Structure formats: C-alpha cells, structure tokens
Amino acid sequence: MIILLDAMGGDNAPDATIKGAIKAAPEINSEIILIGDESIIRKKLKEFYGKDSIEEIAKNVKIKHTTEQIEMEDIPTVAIKHKKDSSMVVGFKMLKEEEGDIFISAGNSGALLTGATLLIGRIKGIDRPGIAAMLPSEGIKGLLLMDAGANTNCKPINLLQFAQMASIYIHNTFGIEKPRIGLLNIGTEETKGNDLTKESYKILKENAEKYNINFIGNIEPRDCFLGEVDGLVCDGFTGNVLLKSVEGIGKFVKKSLTDSLTKNVLRTISAVPSLPAINEFKKKADHRIYGGAPFLGVKRPVLKAHGSSDELVFYYTLKQAEQFVKGNSVAKMTEAVEKIREVEEKNEVL
Amino acid sequence: MIILLDAMGGDNAPDATIKGAIKAAPEINSEIILIGDESIIRKKLKEFYGKDSIEEIAKNVKIKHTTEQIEMEDIPTVAIKHKKDSSMVVGFKMLKEEEGDIFISAGNSGALLTGATLLIGRIKGIDRPGIAAMLPSEGIKGLLLMDAGANTNCKPINLLQFAQMASIYIHNTFGIEKPRIGLLNIGTEETKGNDLTKESYKILKENAEKYNINFIGNIEPRDCFLGEVDGLVCDGFTGNVLLKSVEGIGKFVKKSLTDSLTKNVLRTISAVPSLPAINEFKKKADHRIYGGAPFLGVKRPVLKAHGSSDELVFYYTLKQAEQFVKGNSVAKMTEAVEKIREVEEKNEVL
16 A cells, blocks of 8 residues: 655655654654655654664655745645645645545645646545544544535535445444444434534434434534544534634643643642643544544545644654555545445436 | 513522522612512522512512413413413513513523513514524623524524624623634534524625624634634534533533542542632633523513523623613614615615
C-alpha cells in the first residue's frame, strides 16, 4: 500500500508532517510518500535526525519533489487550477493515476474539497460528498459525524446518502456489524426540528432498509457522546457547529482545569499524585488520537487533517489511512450506490 | 418585588421548587409566591421542615393555591387554553395583572413559550421572542446565547432583534457597558456560513449603530467560551445544538473524568488531595449556577428553568430573577424598539 502525504499542508508543516511520517513508518506496512519541496524536506531531516538521506532514517518513506504550495489564503478553485506543481495538486494526480492508494493533507480545506471533487471526482450517484469527522465518545471507536462541514446548505437526499456512506465506512473500517446511525436533532420525537431535519427523518425512515442503514432515529447533542450511536448525520453547517463546540469546550475545560489545579503552589503539589488519572482523561478526550477526517463520496480515499495538526495527529492519521484503505470502503460505497441506482432505474422502467 | 414561581413545573417539582425557594428566601429582598396545590405543598413542608405553615419557615414566601397542572406530555396550545387553573396559566395571569414582577417555571417548555406569547404578548415591534440561555465561559458573567431554542426556523431580522435584546439584557442585568455581540458561525470571514448567517452578517453590520449593538462579527463555537464575547446570536435550531452540545460534553467529561479517577483503588486514594481543585473546576463548569433562561421579547419578565432543574438551580434562578427585574430590561427593550419604529416610520413618511 502507498500512502501519499502532503508534506507542505497545515500550520505546522513541514516539521509536523515529516516527524509524523518518521514516527509512523516503523509501525505500518505501507510506503509513505512525502510530497513537497525536496530541499526543504532534506534540510529538516538533517535538523531533526542528523542526516538528510531519508532512506537511512526510514526505508519505507520516500520523497516526491514539488515546487509550489497552496497557501491558506489562496482561493480554492484558482489554486487547484493554476498551482499545477503544488504538493496538493500533485498528490491528487498521483492518487488518480493510482500511484498511491490514499491522499492525506492538512492544507487549505476549501482547496482540498475542491481538488478532490474536480481532480478525483464524485462517485456516480452521490450528489454531495461530505466530511466524516470522528468525535470522542464513550463508544468503542468514537462517534462519526457527517457532514462535518463540507456542505453548508443541504437537502434531505444528501443526509440519506451521508447515512449510507457513514454506515459503510464505519462497518468496513472499525468492524462494527450494523452501525447505529442517528439524525442530529434538537428533540427525539419525529416531529421535532427544523424543516430539513423533519424531512430528513421521513426519508431516512422510509429508505433505511433499501439503503441498508440501521437508522435509530433522532439523537440530541446532549446524548450523542455516551456511546449509544456510531454515526450521526446532519447538514455541514450544523455538523461544523457541533465539531467546533467540542473543540471549544475542550479548550475551556483544559484552561479551567489547569487554572484550578495550579491556582496555588500548595494545591499544585497536592495535585501531583492524581496527574496520571487526569492525563488519562485528557488522553481519552484528546481529539488528536482520532486522526483526520475522511472525505467520503469521491472515487478514491482522501483524508483531511485539521489545519493545526501536530506530529501526533499525522502519526495517527497515517495509521488510520492504512485502516481506511484496507477496509475498502470506497469500492463498497461505489457498489452500494450502483445497486440502488439499478433498482431505481428498474422501477422507473416498470 | 414579587417573584412568581411555578411550584409544580419540572421533573423534580414540587420538592426542588419548595427547597429552592426556602433556601433563597433569606438571601433576597423579594417576596416569593409558590403557585401550586396548597395541600401538596404543605405536606412537603411538613416532610422537609417539620411544620406545614410556610410563614413559620420563611416569612417572605407565600402560597397561591391552584388545582391543575400542565404535564410534560400536554399539547402546549391545548393546555394553555383549557387548563385555566394550572400553576402555569395562573402564574401568567398574575404576571399580566401585575400581581407579580416576574414568572419562573421549569414546566413544559412548549406551553411556557406559548403561554408567554399568548397570555403576556410580544413587545410591539418584536417579530419573534427568543430564549436567552447562559453558557459557562471564561468571561466574568458567562456567555448569553440567543435564540437557544424557541424558533427553529429564523430570518435575518429575527437575529438582529435577538442581538438588540441580548445587548439590553446583558447591559442592564450584569452591568457590562457595551456587551460584545457575535454572530455564531462556522468561519470568521464575512462570506462564511449558510444562507441565514451570510444575510444576518450583512444586516447586523449595517444596523449595529442604529440598534446600539456592539457587533464584533462572526464567532466560531471553538472560540466562544474563552470570554471574548458576551452575547451570541443564531437561529433557535443552531442555538439548541450548541446548548445541548455543552450539556453532552459535560456529561462525557464528568463520566470520563470520574472513570479515570476511580479506575483502581490506589489511584482513587492518590487522587484525594487534588479533589478540591477538581471540585473547583466542576463548580466553574456547572451549568446550574447560571440559573434559568430569560424568554426575551415578551411584555413582562419570564424565566424558563431547565426541566431537570434541582433545588440549587431554583435557588440560583430566584436570585437571577431579582437581578432581571432590577435591571428593568423589559421596559428598556420596549423603549428601544419603539424608538427604532419611530425612526423607521419617519423615514417612510419622508
């Protein structure tokens, strides 16, 4: 398996991408290709590991040299069209031409979604690809949220397709037999919510069997982290609000907890024995272990890492990438969507 | 000042309402009227305090006897229309006839909003009243979120009015000079978001001066708890998602933190010295100290307490009620809206 990594994408690139790749390399069976400016990468390697030949540091990591890079301020469509030798565009092209099995980038999100849609293309029958982000939860594998921000305005059919894709991804990546899929809503009753959720509830209920979705109904944000649901579908605006709330409350908790613990010296000292417990909690709630977010609905596997990803996030994302490819979710999605199209066409003919 | 309290509303009523009132009574300068079934209240008083005469327990608490109560399952409009001697309907009537200065209830939310709108009435010029909920934040007084769930589908004009009402409430209740009002969105740039937030941004920016709003632009949920914003406006669906996310993550943190701390006996013992720090954090993050949520946009002050409110929430809500009335926010809102109507009418004539 070959994992393509945009070495230049993200706030902490290329330091974090390089370190993450070198850390993950001995633990995975794949080859990692760092896509980016070779001279910069070599300089960094020298700085971090004392030698600039990547073969000597990790034999399953290679470099693909590129000369440009897409910046956070770039206009997505313009950048994808004109920066032809950027690490991101080259990554997509390699992915398309099957020179790699999956592409990971923490670069400009808009450009990544645009690039995936334009250069890789949507799965036939999928109206809108979406971001499937993992959130911490009491569930074994966390909670998959889709769409976490790609489509700010959605129709009920989009949510039905998100539910189908999320099911296939969760099943094939984490081995959960019939993933429980909920509709993110502000009440549990069928009649609750805004126009979109009311309509989506109906369409999800009616089509659950046909689409092979284990639809468990409306789920409120106050109950979604308790491990009773595996996948949560919603429009990208609401999903992004939920995702960023988790982040925001995380920041608040971290600050408040640290403030409380370090308020005075005496208390700091007395707190030391409990630090392992608190660290364990922090680890459990740490979003970094969940890695990147797959962009589902395009023809090849793409993982979007958070712009602020550090070394550890890239490490986890590389491991996750291997699982994603092994699960073969994209082929299974393509097949499932095709089957539904056939049934629908047959019904139309009859 | 007279505070009207629906003694029968909420999952823990009347135990929690009675205990909250008796706890708050010596600390406030107002009279509290417990509205509900007198025989039940007296029985509870006997059980909790050994005597059934409320005058002997707290001289500033009185009982207003009612015979019915609105249940959580009742259809709001039907209940408000037909249960004329329910604690909620009687509370609204007393509020309207100025037999009290503010009404608090943790009963059926739909009935409470319907009752406030039908029996008390909207402020002239306000299209949609909304719920203004307090969230924990690093700010001195927390963060006011409006609308937290009353209106699932909103127009930009509603958000402008929420911003105006939230400003007036925060200023008059907490003494913050020019409350910073943000628009809840999934990006900070003007062009980010869904159709509603894009339009709302424009209308807020254009009208900020006229409406006397210190509009600070888009705020993402990941930055809203850091104390850099005093009031956050959005549609009621999004607001309810944010509100319930805070609740959900709170549950998750509580469970995970407790699990981590009590994983084994040794660790539990070693954790004891740090418990004061953790308790301090828990207190800071405890939503209960923020009391109830004012329903702003109706002609008289109404506070909605969470259905699951306990004794402590009612205690804090009663104290908050006093501040709300003292701040005179409702009269100031009415005046401010009237002024804008006059300006607009004048402009139309010209």
